[in-house]
Amino acid sequence: MLRIEGMNTHYGASHVLQGVDLDMPQGRISAVLGRNGVGKTTMVKTIMGLVVQSGGRVHVGSTDITGWPPHRVAREGVAYVPEGRLIFPDLTVIENIQVGERKAGSAWPLARLLELFPSLRERAANRGSQLSGGEQQMLAIARALVSDPKVMLLDEPSQGLAPLVVRELARVIRLLREEGVTILLVEQNMKLAEAVADELHIMVKGRMVYRATPAVFRAEEETIRPRFLTV
């Protein structure tokens, strides 16, 4: 569903992504792990068109979206849940969701989203800035889902959340997979990644260096973790 071939991205003279390849089948969850600063967030922003890529191609299904502006990428069915959530602070919960609404007949209409996230229904009239971190994360996911995406990019969704909220997040991510949404999960939280992903990837210095199922990763973890993940 989402295919990245040889993605290269520069920030000025800094060569951040150095030929990233990733192929994500429909309805699967692929988690990308890696130390801070290896390029995980840059990869997500490049897919969305928020950062201009200097080489490589990105496909959603059979459509080549390389170099498209963010709003066209979003309209092609890619939804983005950014690191830090980036909720619109002065818009209400409902208004935040409505920004992402585009077509009638979405598989995820507002009423269904409020059923999926009961805490948001209770705070529907509150402004984004008045929500807790967990509520903001659920709102960021709801805001992405309302566009009825084919692919969701989740960048560090568990960051700063209490364990109970992370468990709720895992429940939602699994539910989305059951609904056929393809998910790219960028995470530092290994437990969450292992718990929900079908496939784990590790990024080091702008390249994918490892790919395995969670079961294989667990078997190899003692050698892989110090080599690629711990500081």
Add this chain to the structure above:
Amino acid sequence: MSTLALLLSQFVDALSQSALLFFLGVGLTLIFGLMRIVNFAHGALYMLGAFVGYSLGTWSGNYWLALAGAPLLVGLFGTAFEFSILRRLYRRDAHAFLMVTFGLALVVGEAVRLTWGSDALKVAAPPVLSGVVFLLDEPFPVYRLFLAATGIVVAVAIWQFLERSRLGLLIRATSQNADMANALGVDIKLIRSCVFGIGCGLAALGGVLAAPLVTASNGMAATVIIDAFVIVIIGGMGSFLGSLIGALLIGFVQVFGNYYAPDFALAFMYLVMLAVLVVRPGGLLGKEA
């Protein structure tokens, strides 16, 4: 004139003055809130509105056509300017916008002089707005009442547009985080073009409404641009409600100041701005406050 009649007359006068200031300030603040640019051409577009309104009114003999047509034409001009020139500058720093909008002010000023000449042009209010009405047995110009009423209607309309319409929602979202709105499918280039056009159209509306009071002249731009900046600074850059409060404050300070202490009237406006900045450096409803 009784004290009550005088106060009522001054109150309506201040409201009408505030309305003119609001048309300028709200456009400036909407543009800044969304695009983070200070439009130095705002005064020139106000002036352009007055002259375009004059020509439309003279050509058609219909004041209402001029009132609707001038903001529309100047708004379309603003949209075209954003689309063709400003859009290329968003990745540059603020200096580029200052230079370009200042340049636009000079070009518009010179184009107005070449097209309409250097003499001030008298613009007549339509007969229905030309007379006086009696408030507490004292005569009061109908046109001033019309200005005050128009200001209230336009303020409510903009507020409802921003709060209730889909485009208003997208404007507010883009003002708060343009990249995030863009990533949610909002074409922020289109939003910017719309808002720049709306801001320019509102400035032109102010110009065409002010013309029967002050004549359409080349000096219009310079006299109002400072007032507009003061309003936006007092209200808080980017705040719709702030621009409304700022326009009301300055409108009342100007009218009452001119009557009771004319020698200090100009100073009062800056004293109000100074007081606001000391207490709330980001303006009354600004984010940095």
